Amino acid sequence: MEWLIYLSVFLPVFGAPLIWLVSHYTDRWISxxxxxxxxxxxxxxALTTLVGVATxxxxxxxxxxxxxxxxxxxxxxxxxxxxAVVYAMAALLGFLIVMYSRGYMEHDESPHRFFMKVxxxxxxxxxxxxxxNLLTMFIFWEFMGLASYLLISYWYYKNSAADAGLKAFLMxxxxxxxxxxxxxLLWWYAGTLNVNEINHLAETHTIPxxxxxxxxxxxxxxxxxxxxxxxxxxxxxxxxxxxTPVSALIHAATMVNAGVFLVGRLFDxxxxxxxxxxxxxxxxVTALIAVLGAMVHRxxxxxxxxxxxxxxxxxxxxxxxxxxxxxxxxxxxxxTFKALMFLSAxxxxxxxxxxxxxxxxxxxxxxxxxxxxxxxxxxxxAGIPPLSGFFSKEWIVHEAKEAxxxxxxxxxxxxxxxxxxxxxxxxxxxxxxxxxxVAKKAREAYPVMLIPLxxxxxxxxxxxxxxxPIIHLIEEHAHIPHDWALTVLxxxxxxxxxxxxxxxxxxxxxxxxxxxKDPIMAMLxxxxxxxxxxxxxxxxxxxxFIVEFxxxxxxxxxxxxxxxxxxxxxxxxxxxWEKVRVIQTGNLIHYLTIFVSGALILxxxxxxxx
Amino acid sequence: xxxxxxxLFAVVVATAIAAIELINFIWVLVAFAVLLTEIAxxxxxxxxxxxxxxxxxxxxxxxxILVLFAILTIGEREEEKRESKLAAGVAVATFITGLIASIWxxxxxxxxxxxxxxxxxxxxxxxxxxxIIPLGFTAVGIIYGAYYILSKKLQREE
Amino acid sequence: MTFTNESMFWFLLVAISLxxxxxxxxxxxxxxxxxxxxxxxxVNGANVGLAxxxxxxxxxxVILAFxxxxxxxxxxxxGLTLLIILARKYGITFPEKLNxxxx
Numbered sequence: 090m091e092w093l094i095y096l097s098v099f100l101p102v103f104g105a106p107l108i109w110l111v112s113h114y115t116d117r118w119i120s121x122x123x124x125x126x127x128x129x130x131x132x133x134x135a136l137t138t139l140v141g142v143a144t145x146x147x148x149x150x151x152x153x154x155x156x157x158x159x160x161x162x163x164x165x166x167x168x169x170x171x172x173a174v175v176y177a178m179a180a181l182l183g184f185l186i187v188m189y190s191r192g193y194m195e196h197d198e199s200p201h202r203f204f205m206k207v208x209x210x211x212x213x214x215x216x217x218x219x220x221x222n223l224l225t226m227f228i229f230w231e232f233m234g235l236a237s238y239l240l241i242s243y244w245y246y247k248n249s250a251a252d253a254g255l256k257a258f259l260m261x262x263x264x265x266x267x268x269x270x271x272x273x274l275l276w277w278y279a280g281t282l283n284v285n286e287i288n289h290l291a292e293t294h295t296i297p298x299x300x301x302x303x304x305x306x307x308x309x310x311x312x313x314x315x316x317x318x319x320x321x322x323x324x325x326x327x328x329x330x331x332x333t334p335v336s337a338l339i340h341a342a343t344m345v346n347a348g349v350f351l352v353g354r355l356f357d358x359x360x361x362x363x364x365x366x367x368x369x370x371x372x373x374v375t376a377l378i379a380v381l382g383a384m385v386h387r388x389x390x391x392x393x394x395x396x397x398x399x400x401x402x403x404x405x406x407x408x409x410x411x412x413x414x415x416x417x418x419x420x421x422x423x424x425t426f427k428a429l430m431f432l433s434a435x436x437x438x439x440x441x442x443x444x445x446x447x448x449x450x451x452x453x454x455x456x457x458x459x460x461x462x463x464x465x466x467x468x469x470x471a472g473i474p475p476l477s478g479f480f481s482k483e484w485i486v487h488e489a490k491e492a493x494x495x496x497x498x499x500x501x502x503x504x505x506x507x508x509x510x511x512x513x514x515x516x517x518x519x520x521x522x523x524x525x526x527v528a529k530k531a532r533e534a535y536p537v538m539l540i541p542l543x544x545x546x547x548x549x550x551x552x553x554x555x556x557x558p559i560i561h562l563i564e565e566h567a568h569i570p571h572d573w574a575l576t577v578l579x580x581x582x583x584x585x586x587x588x589x590x591x592x593x594x595x596x597x598x599x600x601x602x603x604x605x606k607d608p609i610m611a612m613l614x615x616x617x618x619x620x621x622x623x624x625x626x627x628x629x630x631x632x633x634f635i636v637e638f639x640x641x642x643x644x645x646x647x648x649x650x651x652x653x654x655x656x657x658x659x660x661x662x663x664x665x666w667e668k669v670r671v672i673q674t675g676n677l678i679h680y681l682t683i684f685v686s687g688a689l690i691l692x693x694x695x696x697x698x699x
Numbered sequence: 700x701x702x703x704x705x706x707l708f709a710v711v712v713a714t715a716i717a718a719i720e721l722i723n724f725i726w727v728l729v730a731f732a733v734l735l736t737e738i739a740x741x742x743x744x745x746x747x748x749x750x751x752x753x754x755x756x757x758x759x760x761x762x763x764i765l766v767l768f769a770i771l772t773i774g775e776r777e778e779e780k781r782e783s784k785l786a787a788g789v790a791v792a793t794f795i796t797g798l799i800a801s802i803w804x805x806x807x808x809x810x811x812x813x814x815x816x817x818x819x820x821x822x823x824x825x826x827x828x829x830x831i832i833p834l835g836f837t838a839v840g841i842i843y844g845a846y847y848i849l850s851k852k853l854q855r856e857e
Numbered sequence: 858m859t860f861t862n863e864s865m866f867w868f869l870l871v872a873i874s875l876x877x878x879x880x881x882x883x884x885x886x887x888x889x890x891x892x893x894x895x896x897x898x899x900v901n902g903a904n905v906g907l908a909x910x911x912x913x914x915x916x917x918x919v920i921l922a923f924x925x926x927x928x929x930x931x932x933x934x935x936g937l938t939l940l941i942i943l944a945r946k947y948g949i950t951f952p953e954k955l956n957x958x959x960x
Contacts, residue, residue: 675959677951678786682884685789689796704867712874718894719882731894738901741871745908747919754904757926762897762933769890769937773944786884790877797873805866811912814919822916827924834924841931845938852942 090141091150094166094219097134097180101127101212102232105205112201120201121191124208128184131215135173135180142173143562151221151283163282167221170562171417175350176218178421179343181548182428183211185541186342189432190334192538193439203243207338210236214343218350222282223272223308226351230268230315233344234261240339241331253327260324260627264314271307274300284354291361298363305362308355312348316401319375323624325398326382329390333438336390337431341397342424349404349420356413366494369409373489373497376402376504381617383511389434389446392515395620396470397427399504403485406501410488414560414567419485421559422469422477422552429545430466433459436538437519440531446515451524455531460520462542467516469549471509471583477552480569482508486579487572506579510586517594704744711737724770732763749816868909875902887950889943893936900929 104127112120138148151165168176187207194200213232220226242254276282278300279290290296296304312318317325328340339345352359352368359365376399383395400423407415436459443449453460469476472483482505489501533539552559560567592598604610619625672683714737717730735758742751875898882895904922911918943952 673959675956676953677955678783678884682785682789685793685880685884689789689792692796701867708867708871708874711871712878715875715878715898718898719878719886719891724890727891727894731897734898735901738905741868741905742908745868745912747908747911750908750919750922753923753926757930758897758901762930765933765937766890766894769940772941773890773949783885786881789884790881793880794873794877797876798870801866801869801873805864805869808865809913812915814911814916819916819919823920826917827920830924834927838927838931841935845935849938849941852945856945 090138090146091148091166093134094138094148094168095150097131098166098212098216098219101131101208102216103212105209105212108208109201109205112204117199117201120204121187124187124204125184127208128180128187128211131211132177132180132184135177135215138168139173139177142168142170143558149221162224163222164225165221165283166219166225167283167285168219171353171413171564172218172350174417174421174559174562175346176215178424179214179218180211182342182424182545183207183214183338185544186334186338186428186432187211189337189435189538189541190332192535193332193334193435203240203332206236206239206243207335210240210339210344214347217347221284223275223284223287224282226284226354227265227268227272230311230347231265233339233347234258234265234315237261237328237339237344240335241328243331243335247330249327250330253324253330257324257328260321261314264311264321267307267314268311271304271311274304274307278304287355288357291358294361296358296361298361301358301362302364305355305359305364306367308351309348309364309368312351313371314348315351316345316348316405317375317398318348318371318402318405319378320623320627322375322379322398323620323627326391326394326620326624329388329394333390333431333435336394337428337435340394341431342428345397345401346404346420346424349401349408349416352405352408353413353417353420356408359408360411365409365411367409368405369489369492369494369497372402372405372407372409373500373504374402375399376406377500378620378623380504380507380511382620384507384514385614385617387447388444389438389515389519390431390444392446392511393427393431393434396430396508396511397423399508400427400470403482403501403504406489406497407485410485410492412484412488412564412567414564415481415484415488417563418556418560419481422481422549422556425545425548425552426466426469426476426478429462429542429549430470432538432542432545433463433466436534436542437463437531439538440534441527443527446518449519449525449527450522451520452528452531453520454524455528456533458539459534459542460516462539462546463516463520465546465549467512469553470512471587472505472579475550475553477549477556480553480556483572483576483579484569487570487575490572490575502579502582506582506586509583510590513587513590514594517590521595707737707740711741728763728766728770731766732759735759735763746811746814749819865909865913868905872902872906872909875899875905889940889949889951892951893933893940896936897929897933900925 104123108120108123108127111123112118141148147170148166148168151163151167153161154164155162187204190200190203190207194203197203210233213229213236216229217226217233220229238254238258241257242251244250245254272282275287275296279287279296281287281290287296291301314321325340325345329336331340359368379395379397379399379402383392383399386392386395400419404416404419404423407419408417436456437449437452438444440456441449441452465476469478472479474480486501486505489498492498556569560569593601605614616622672679711734714730714734718727718734721727721730736755739751739754739759742748742754879895879897879899879902882898883892886892886895904925907918907922907925911922946952947954
């Protein structure tokens with residue numbers, strides 16, 4: 090079984106260039122079949138693994154990758170309930186999204202490039218979920234960063250896409266620096282990188298508390314970058330420049346969950362390190378910022394990106410409140426409904442060629458299936474039973490309440506409640522009313538695009554219905570608490586939010602443009618729209634500190650110190666040549682004399698040194 | 700025994716200086732040939748008869764005849780005399796250095812090894828036989844190169 | 858300080874005398890022929906030294922001397938070729954014109 094898991098990881102990772110090569114010299118669309126076969130195989134292996142894990146096995150294998158001196162660099166896999174769930178989820182979603190891409194990328198000129206990158210990405214994600222030590226995890230983590238960069242700037246001829254890719258790369262790399270520092274710190278003090286051993290050391294209180302806190306915070310810094318948490322989230326919003334399947338796969342369903350998964354994987358260590366409160370706070374702040382941004386944005390994909398960010402924040406709240414199962418179960422349920430939502434939005438964008446939600450009306454008559462699928466996703470996102478979102482989100486709100494911090498709870502409650510507002514805002518805007526010019530040009534999506542969506546919709550229901558076994562897989566004795574008072578509170582608030590949304594965007598009873606004339610409302614709108622100007626702050630900092638100061642300093646040192654030394658060497662050599670060349674007389678006798686004297690001198694030197 | 704050695708030594712030094720300092724090339728060649736023969740006698744006294752035979756055959760035979768032919772070609776001309784104090788200084792320095800080193804080494808002389816011809820052959824075959832091949836190629840290359848240069852030169856003159 | 862008949866010193870003395878004389882000839886003479894002969898004297902000095910050391914350290918020195926003799930003979934062949942060419946063009950003394958190896 091272990092070798093099958095290795096196969097499911099390395100086949101996509103190393104097969105990706107072959108997919109490109111084969112398709113480049115035959116038919117470019119062959120890449121789709123190849124990619125489908127490879128990811129399908131991985132998905133089958135992953136589901137088999139999940140079944141195996143559910144029946145009580147767990148898989149572990151480890152070998153020494155390379156060694157210098159006494160330092161052995163390990164490489165290995167470990168699959169228990171927690172990783173099996175995420176592993177199977179990522180493999181299945183990857184397979185479905187590769188299938189979907191056949192329709193979405195139909196007019197693309199170089200699909201083999203696309204499928205190479207996507208396959209490479211899926212392999213890296215699977216590798217991350219099954220790795221048993223932090224170094225292996227870091228390798229796949231970086232592979233995913235690379236794949237993300239390549240896919241965001243997939244349409245490299247568009248300036249905005251290239252810039253967005255660069256931004257994502259730089260921001261996540263900045264965070265990865267912290268992650269690497271954390272790994273080194275742990276290796277230094279704990280002497281191991283194996284996640285089980287680290288968790289065990291934490292349980293037995295063997296790691297010094299201060300070191301544990303520092304390492305946990307540093308690694309959480311990496312997770313902040315990868316999972317788009319405050320303050321390193323702007324890259325996720327720009328990442329929407331990539332193709333929609335990519336956004337669905339990487340920037341909603343799988344890669345951004347890597348940070349959550351990292352914290353979950355080392356959860357015992359995090360419990361011991363006492364920094365969970367930081368995670369809770371950052372998650373709550375991110376959720377609030379994101380939900381406010383989602384309420385005021387206009388582009389379909391930007392809204393969904395903000396929604397993703399909010400849900401990632403909620404996952405961290407779940408983990409930060411001390412419940413592993415709440416965070417990871419929300420990861421799974423979010424991955425399914427968010428992929429469904431993104432891909433339905435992809436249908437809309439692909440067939441209307443319009444990104445702005447407010448230029449599309451009445452699509453339900455043109456694309457009924459897409460509308461219903463989108464509605465399922467929105468309902469799940471909002472947390473309506475029996476869809477998956479209900480169980481996971483209620484639980485996280487409950488955990489936030491139990492954590493005992495009123496401010497964080499208020500943030501989380503706001504975020505959880507307002508989800509229904511922006512979800513229905515988007516749905517009403519896109520699908521209800523009379524079809525307008527843009528909508529009339531559209532048509533229903535192809536079966537190849539709809540089948541994955543139906544599977545995802547079914548999964549959304551299934552995860553909701555079978556939530557108990559999944560939670561038991563993640564954490565043995567966890568169960569969803571029943572807090573009726575909280576549920577009633579959340580649902581009454583959600584009803585208010587839904588009615589507001591219904592009034593504004595369905596009945597059109599309230600005109601938002603009138604509201605925006607008020608200067609305070611306009612200012613709030615602008616603040617929310619720009620996500621509290623965090624992006625501007627980062628830009629300002631990097632311009633004033635990095636470009637104007639560090640880069641200037643480096644430039645100055647380069648010009649005046651290094652160049653001086655390099656030129657000085659050349660100048661010294663020239664000067665020496667001028668002075669020394671006169672001994673080259675061209676007279677053979679002189680040369681011989683110098684040669685014999687030199688030999689003698691060398692002999693004496695040899696004697697003296699001995 | 701030492702007397703015999705000193706006579707040989709005197710002859711060697713004298714012929715060497717004569718080979719350097721004589722003006723007529725024929726006499727230079729004669730002194731040179733005598734020098735090479737005397738050196739063969741040193742080899743015999745050291746206990747290496749084969750090396751002495753080689754010396755006689757190749758040097759005293761081949762090389763001396765080659766030089767003779769060269770002299771016949773270019774003519775037994777006289778040359779201008781030139782004193783060089785620098786050369787004398789370097790030579791004396793070399794000699795003194797070598798003398799000191801020789802005394803130092805000579806003080807630690809062990810009894811001579813008796814290297815029989817059979818042993819010599821065994822060591823040669825074991826260790827150095829493979830060297831003969833590159834040496835052979837080098838020899839062929841050098842001889843052909845010399846022939847080539849000379850023939851080109853002679854052709855151009857015709 | 859005494860040296861017996863069997864001492865290596867005497868042979869090394871021969872070797873070093875030949876070396877010194879050869880160097881003196883090489884550095885002071887202008888005739889190409891004499892320079893070649895000087896080189897040969899130096900090589901012979903080295904061979905005597907090798908043979909002398911062979912009495913202490915085994916047969917390798919002698920074999921090296923064999924090789925040295927063979928290569929020296931070849932070297933004389935080339936040297937005399939050059940001698941003939943140069944002598945036809947410039948005369949027997951080493952030509953001052955051959956000074957391309959200068960700055």
